[in-house]
Amino acid sequence: MMQEAALFEYILRLSDDSLILGQRLGEWCGHGPILEEDIAITNIALDLIGQAISLYDFAATLEGQGRNHDQLAYLRYENEYKNALLVEQPNGDFAMTIVRQFFFDAFRLPLWEALMQSPIEQIAAIAAKSVKETRYHLKHSSEWVVRLGDGTEESHQRAQDAIDHLWRYTNELFYENAHDHSLHAAGLVPKLEIIQAKWNQTVKDILAEATLSVPAHNWKFEGGREGRHSEHMGYILSDLQYMQRAYPNMEW
Amino acid sequence: MSTSQWPLWEVFIRSKQGLNHKHVGSLRAPDATLALENARDVYTRRSEGISIWVVESAHIHATDIDEAASFFEPSDTKIYRHPTFYEVPDGVKHM
Numbered sequence: 001m002m003q004e005a006a007l008f009e010y011i012l013r014l015s016d017d018s019l020i021l022g023q024r025l026g027e028w029c030g031h032g033p034i035l036e037e038d039i040a041i042t043n044i045a046l047d048l049i050g051q052a053i054s055l056y057d058f059a060a061t062l063e064g065q066g067r068n069h070d071q072l073a074y075l076r077y078e079n080e081y082k083n084a085l086l087v088e089q090p091n092g093d094f095a096m097t098i099v100r101q102f103f104f105d106a107f108r109l110p111l112w113e114a115l116m117q118s119p120i121e122q123i124a125a126i127a128a129k130s131v132k133e134t135r136y137h138l139k140h141s142s143e144w145v146v147r148l149g150d151g152t153e154e155s156h157q158r159a160q161d162a163i164d165h166l167w168r169y170t171n172e173l174f175y176e177n178a179h180d181h182s183l184h185a186a187g188l189v190p191k192l193e194i195i196q197a198k199w200n201q202t203v204k205d206i207l208a209e210a211t212l213s214v215p216a217h218n219w220k221f222e223g224g225r226e227g228r229h230s231e232h233m234g235y236i237l238s239d240l241q242y243m244q245r246a247y248p249n250m251e252w
Numbered sequence: 253m254s255t256s257q258w259p260l261w262e263v264f265i266r267s268k269q270g271l272n273h274k275h276v277g278s279l280r281a282p283d284a285t286l287a288l289e290n291a292r293d294v295y296t297r298r299s300e301g302i303s304i305w306v307v308e309s310a311h312i313h314a315t316d317i318d319e320a321a322s323f324f325e326p327s328d329t330k331i332y333r334h335p336t337f338y339e340v341p342d343g344v345k346h347m
Contacts, residue, residue, distance in 0.1 A: 035279075037290075039294050136292075143285060
């Protein structure tokens with residue numbers, strides 16, 4: 001029972017990250033810098049929301065309280081969301097959106113790759129499907145980081161500003177608590193220090209190629225994984241939850 | 253939409269193994285890698301393909317519409333070039 005609660009929390013982190021970042025990316029719909037990128041960003045948003053649906057379905061099964069994915073996605077209170085602060089940060093300019101995406105994709109790809117080995121069948125299956133999507137997301141965001149960084153003086157500056165600003169939220173991606181340790185002990189999920197080493201390498205390589213610098217400062221903002229969110233989260237949830245609260249149990 | 257400095261690319265997609273790449277449209281991109289990614293995102297969202305070619309439109313040489321008469325009309329009167337004078341034997345299938 002203890003382990004199910006730990007697993008429920010673990011799955012919520014994955015699904016909330018996907019849902020909230022998908023919602024943020026959806027804000028670009030119709031506002032992309034070019035038509036092709038507008039479609040690319042919304043494709044990524046849809047991939048993420050698709051991942052969230054599978055994950056919430058699994059979480060609902062684990063919880064066994066009769067909730068469905070809509071109720072988990074749309075009807076919890078802010079402090080019940082376990083997404084990292086990084087994914088709720090505003091889109092900002094295109095560089096900010098791309099850098100946020102790059103930091104997230106560089107974390108998510110090795111995580112899915114490791115979760116494909118999980119002895120929990122549902123997790124392994126979701127990871128196997130999602131890894132292909134995320135591999136493309138990382139390719140796309142990396143290509144753009146390189147082009148912005150190694151582009152014009154202005155694109156370089158904007159990309160560097162985005163990195164300097166978002167850097168403080170990256171450490172939280174590797175947050176772990178006692179629940180995680182019980183899951184590690186049972187061999188169900190990977191230790192995040194392994195994922196972090198891969199993340200560090202990807203970030204180092206791509207930023208070097210992009211002629212961008214890794215920030216010298218070491219500020220670390222945390223809280224999202226424990227349900228303490230930034231001031232942006234309430235606005236996201238009011239958008240996200242409006243329909244389900246105004247028309248309970250509605251479906252598309 | 254400040255795309256004026258980005259070149260135009262023509263996109264060709266192979267829908268399945270054994271078929272030719274077919275022209276499906278065009279798009280803007282700063283370079284070949286992103287042209288392929290944009291083509292993937294714009295033209296293969298509904299499983300339309302398994303392979304993509306992109307070619308910078310500037311590299312395509314096309315016939316001149318004004319020369320269409322001399323290029324194409326002479327063949328209109330050569331109906332004997334079409335294999336329509338043969339009777340197909342009953343035993344032949346898939347023709």
